[in-house]
Amino acid sequence: MKRLLLALALVAAPLRADSDLPPSRWANEQLPDPRQEAAATKLMQEIRCLVCQGQAIGDSDAELAGDMRALVRERIARGESAEEVRRWLIERYGAWVSYRPPLDPLGWPLWAAPIGLLAAGAWLLRGRFRRRA
Amino acid sequence: MSRARFIPLIVFALIVVAVAWRLAVPRDDRVASKLEGQKLPSFALPPALPGKPGLTSADLAKGSPRLVNIFASWCVPCAAEAPVLLDLKRRGVPIDAIAIRDRPEDVAAFLARHGDPFERIGGDDRSQVQIALGSSGVPESFVVDGRGVIRAQHIGPIMPHDVDGIMQAMEAAK
Numbered sequence: 001m002k003r004l005l006l007a008l009a010l011v012a013a014p015l016r017a018d019s020d021l022p023p024s025r026w027a028n029e030q031l032p033d034p035r036q037e038a039a040a041t042k043l044m045q046e047i048r049c050l051v052c053q054g055q056a057i058g059d060s061d062a063e064l065a066g067d068m069r070a071l072v073r074e075r076i077a078r079g080e081s082a083e084e085v086r087r088w089l090i091e092r093y094g095a096w097v098s099y100r101p102p103l104d105p106l107g108w109p110l111w112a113a114p115i116g117l118l119a120a121g122a123w124l125l126r127g128r129f130r131r132r133a
Numbered sequence: 134m135s136r137a138r139f140i141p142l143i144v145f146a147l148i149v150v151a152v153a154w155r156l157a158v159p160r161d162d163r164v165a166s167k168l169e170g171q172k173l174p175s176f177a178l179p180p181a182l183p184g185k186p187g188l189t190s191a192d193l194a195k196g197s198p199r200l201v202n203i204f205a206s207w208c209v210p211c212a213a214e215a216p217v218l219l220d221l222k223r224r225g226v227p228i229d230a231i232a233i234r235d236r237p238e239d240v241a242a243f244l245a246r247h248g249d250p251f252e253r254i255g256g257d258d259r260s261q262v263q264i265a266l267g268s269s270g271v272p273e274s275f276v277v278d279g280r281g282v283i284r285a286q287h288i289g290p291i292m293p294h295d296v297d298g299i300m301q302a303m304e305a306a307k
Contacts, residue, residue: 018207019205019207019233019234019235020207020236020239021234021235021236021258024259050164050269050270051269051270053162063234063260064260064263064264064269064270067259067260067261067263067264068260068264070259070261071261071264089264090167091167091168091267092166092167092168092264092265092266092267093164093166093167093267093269094164094165094167096164097164
C-alpha cells in the first residue's frame with residue numbers, strides 16, 4: 001500500500017509542479033533598452049528549457065523557464081554579452097542547454113548533416129537523369 | 134538495379150529498429166549538473182523561514198561534508214523523500230536545504246507535517262541559486278565536501294534504496 005501511494009505520488013508530481021509565487025519581474029517584462037531586449041530575446045530562443053525539454057525558454061510557460069528568462073535579461077542588462085550568458089549556462093548544464101550546437105568532435109556531424117543530405121539527393125537525381133538519357 | 138530496389142525497405146527497417154529500441158530503452162531525460170567536481174558558486178540566501186538560519190556557500194566549506202537538499206513545499210516527490218532525509222539525519226548526515234519559490238508559512242507547514250532534518254534553510258524565491266548550481270528541478274541533492282566542492286549530485290527524490298549510495302558519497306567526500 002505504501003509503495004502504491006509512493007508510486008502515485010511520483011506520477012502525480014507533474015499535475016501540481018508549480019509554486020504559488022508570482023513570476024520573476026523580468027520573466028515577462030521587456031528591458032527598457034531595445035537593443036538589450038533584442039539580444040536577450042534572441043538568446044532566449046536558443047536556450048533550452050530544462051522542464052519542457054523540447055522548448056526554448058522563450059516559449060516555455062514553466063516557472064523555471066521564467067526564472068531563466070529573468071536571469072538572461074538581468075545579466076544582459078548588467079552589460080554581459082549574450083555569448084557570455086550562454087557560456088555561463090553551458091558551464092552548468094552542458095552544451096545540451098544551447099540550441100546552437102558547438103563545432104566540436106561531438107557537434108560537427110549536426111552541421112555536416114545538411115551538406116551530406118544534399119549530396120545524397122544530388123546523387124539520387126544523377127541516377128534519374130542518367131536513366132532518361 | 135535489382136539490389137537498389139531494396140534500399141527503401143532497408144531504410145524503413147532501420148527506422149523501425151531505431152523506434153523499437155527507443156521504446157524499449159527510454160531516454161534518460163535527467164539533466165546532470167556539470168559542476169560536479171567543482172567548487173560551489175558563491176551565494177548567500179536569506180532564511181526561508183524565521184527561527185532557522187539561511188544558507189551561504191561559506192556555510193558549506195567548514196571542513197566536513199554536508200548534504201544540500203533542494204526542495205519545495207509545493208513539490209510532491211519532496212514529501213515522499215522527507216522520511217528518508219530524516220533517516221539520513223539519524224545516521225549522522227548533516228543536511229542543509231534550499232527552498233525553491235516558497236513562502237515562509239508554507240515551508241513551516243511542510244516541515245511541521247513531514248519532519249525537519251535541516252540545520253539551515255536558504256530561501257531561493259527566484260530559482261537563481263538553483264540555476265547557478267546547475268540544478269533543473271526539485272527535489273535534488275548535492276554532496277558537498279569540507280572545502281565546498283560538489284562531489285555528487287542526486288536527481289529526484291532520495292528513496293530508501295538510495296540511502297547506501299548517499300552514505301558512500303558522504304564517506305568519500307571526507
